[in-house]
Amino acid sequence: xxxxxxxxxxxxxxxxxxxxxxxxxxxxxxxxxxxxxxxxxxxxxxxxxxxxxxxxxxxxxxxxxxxxxxxxxxxxxxxxxxxxxxxxxxxxxxxxxxxxxxxxxxxxxxxxxxxxxxxxxxxxxxxxxxxxxxxxxxxxxxxxxxxxxxxxxxxxxxxxxxxxxxxxxxxxxxxxxxxxxxxxxxxxxx
Amino acid sequence: xxxxxxxxxxxxxxxxxxxxxxxxxxxxxxxxxxxxxxxxxxxxxxxxxxxxxxxxxxxxxxxxxxxxxxxxxxxxxxxxxxxxxxxxxxxxxxxxxxxxxxxxxxxxxxxxxxxx
Numbered sequence: 001x002x003x004x005x006x007x008x009x010x011x012x013x014x015x016x017x018x019x020x021x022x023x024x025x026x027x028x029x030x031x032x033x034x035x036x037x038x039x040x041x042x043x044x045x046x047x048x049x050x051x052x053x054x055x056x057x058x059x060x061x062x063x064x065x066x067x068x069x070x071x072x073x074x075x076x077x078x079x080x081x082x083x084x085x086x087x088x089x090x091x092x093x094x095x096x097x098x099x100x101x102x103x104x105x106x107x108x109x110x111x112x113x114x115x116x117x118x119x120x121x122x123x124x125x126x127x128x129x130x131x132x133x134x135x136x137x138x139x140x141x142x143x144x145x146x147x148x149x150x151x152x153x154x155x156x157x158x159x160x161x162x163x164x165x166x167x168x169x170x171x172x173x174x175x176x177x178x179x180x181x182x183x184x185x186x187x188x189x190x
Numbered sequence: 191x192x193x194x195x196x197x198x199x200x201x202x203x204x205x206x207x208x209x210x211x212x213x214x215x216x217x218x219x220x221x222x223x224x225x226x227x228x229x230x231x232x233x234x235x236x237x238x239x240x241x242x243x244x245x246x247x248x249x250x251x252x253x254x255x256x257x258x259x260x261x262x263x264x265x266x267x268x269x270x271x272x273x274x275x276x277x278x279x280x281x282x283x284x285x286x287x288x289x290x291x292x293x294x295x296x297x298x299x300x301x302x303x304x305x306x
Contacts, residue, residue, distance in 0.1 A: 071255060076247030109300050116229045116298040119255050120222045120291065123262055127218035131211045138206045144280040145211040148287065152218060155291055 001187055005179035006077050013074050014167050017066035021121065022164055024059045025157040028128070031055070032150050036139045044137045053136070056129040063122040063156070070118060070167075077176050078111070093174035103173055110166035118163035124156035209273030212283045217269055219287030219294075221262020226297035228254040230306055 003011070031052050035044060082092045089096040097107040128149045132139065139146045232242045232250040242253025296302050 067255075071248055071251060072245070075251065079249065112300045112303075113298055115251055116225060116254070117295065119225055119258065120294055120298075123218050123221050123225075123258075124291070127214045130214045134210050134214075135206060141206075142208050142211065142280070144284055145208055145215070148211075148215045148280075148284040151288055152215070152291065155295065159295065 001185040002181040002183050004177050004181050006074075006176050008182060009069065009073050009077075010171060010176045013066060013069040014164065014171070017062050017069065018160065018164050018167065021059060021062040021066060021125075022157065022160050024055070024062065025153065025160070028052075028055060028059060028153050029150060029157070032132075032139075032146060032153065036137075036146050038140050038143045038146075040140065044140075049136050053129075053133060056125070056132055060122065060125050060129045063125045063160075066160075067118050067122055070163075071115070074176055075115065077178060091178050093170070093176055096174040097170070106166070106170050106173055110170055114163045114166040114170075117159045120159040121156045121163070124152040124159075128153050128156075207273075207275060207277045208280050209276045209278050210270060212278045212280050213266060213269035213273045215287045216283050217262055217266035219290035220265050221258050222294035223290040223297075224261040225254065225258035226294040226303075228257045229298060230303050233303065234306065 034040070035048065035052075077093075079094045080092050082089060082095055086092070089099055094107055094111070097103045097111075131145060131149050135142060135145065139149070228242070232239045232254050239250045242250035242257070244256055245252035
């Protein structure tokens, strides 16, 4: 059982950073919605406040890690240009997708949207983290500000979902593969 | 995550202005919008596309995202310096920011971006 280094980085980018970010979104929305509402009367403990601060920090790190690995590590492999006369486009995902009308939309719509919309995620969650770091429990006294933070986190979930969906579908049709292979487990021959 | 009996209740929240928060929200909306506009500009103009090619393996995407991040951070810094100690009208500021964010989501969608 082996995986190529390009495949491993794609996995780390999508299934690691991206998927973890998507999973984390619901927790942030619920916590901000439930505990930081102006109508919520029970006091927020320092432990709860610290937990949400660390949670949003982790989300911010995941979001930046996802877009930076995607843009600067995986995307160059995706858009690699094959030498003239190359017939087998397996190592050139963008060109492979564009080579057929049945798959070209996955690049011209899917990847073109994904590569840009994904960047709304770190911008939004960095804002959410910064606002929460500044206001913390005081966010209860600023319901409009809390509503904006919630809205941006919700949009970041949508943007991350779009990027994740197209990333997964594109990788099914034209996987980013190449580089040295890493042996994970020695299989048995039958 | 409701408060547990062993948790230390946080001290009463001190009164704070909303200026810093508003600055962060507006700048985030603006940065997102710049990203969408820069992406369209790089797609439509060969000169801008070439200018945005900061890192060849990534292509124009490197310049588009760097431009947006710089615009976002610069505006955030400027607004923070101007608004940090005051209350601003958060509803209109929030409405502008969210409109810019929603437009960014739409403008990055290729069939809509291709209309320009």
